Amino acid sequence: MKKIIFLFFLVIGMVGLANAQQNKMPTPDDIAKKNVEDLDKRLKLNDTQKSVIYRFTYNQAKEQADLIKRQQAGNSRDEDVDKFYKLQNETSKNIRNVLKGEQQTEYDKVIEERLSGKANKDKKKKKKKGEEEEVESDIKGLLSAPPLDPQKQ
Numbered sequence: 001m002k003k004i005i006f007l008f009f010l011v012i013g014m015v016g017l018a019n020a021q022q023n024k025m026p027t028p029d030d031i032a033k034k035n036v037e038d039l040d041k042r043l044k045l046n047d048t049q050k051s052v053i054y055r056f057t058y059n060q061a062k063e064q065a066d067l068i069k070r071q072q073a074g075n076s077r078d079e080d081v082d083k084f085y086k087l088q089n090e091t092s093k094n095i096r097n098v099l100k101g102e103q104q105t106e107y108d109k110v111i112e113e114r115l116s117g118k119a120n121k122d123k124k125k126k127k128k129k130g131e132e133e134e135v136e137s138d139i140k141g142l143l144s145a146p147p148l149d150p151q152k153q
Contacts, residue, residue, distance in 0.1 A: 060090075
């Protein structure tokens with residue numbers, strides 16, 4: 001009897017472990033909903049704006065998911081990377097066109113935070129004793145960097 005109970009728990013543990021290791025990718029619908037929720041918190045969107053932005057982000061997420069699947073299958077092309085980023089830029093531009101005045105300014109800040117890695121600034125890590133503070137710079141700092149010396153390459 002003890003062996004049966006032990007085997008039962010062993011099987012349950014193995015099934016649980018297998019389920020925990022599955023890499024579940026969010027659906028385009030999940031991505032679009034989360035994006036709209038995040039933007040609504042910062043930009044105070046009206047219902048029409050939410051609907052239009054959802055449609056833009058859903059289409060972007062759907063096309064990008066297809067590109068990711070193609071890449072995982074080993075069928076990607078060099079143009080796919082360009083298309084991936086082009087989709088992001090087009091969607092961002094379309095969203096910006098839906099926004100009004102102060103919303104556009106705040107959206108620009110959101111995009112800059114995402115590009116610089118500050119997207120989760122509410123989830124700041126507490127600095128421990130002896131650790132140095134990480135210096136964060138914006139994307140503009142990359143553009144003003146001095147050119148590389150060709151002789152040192």
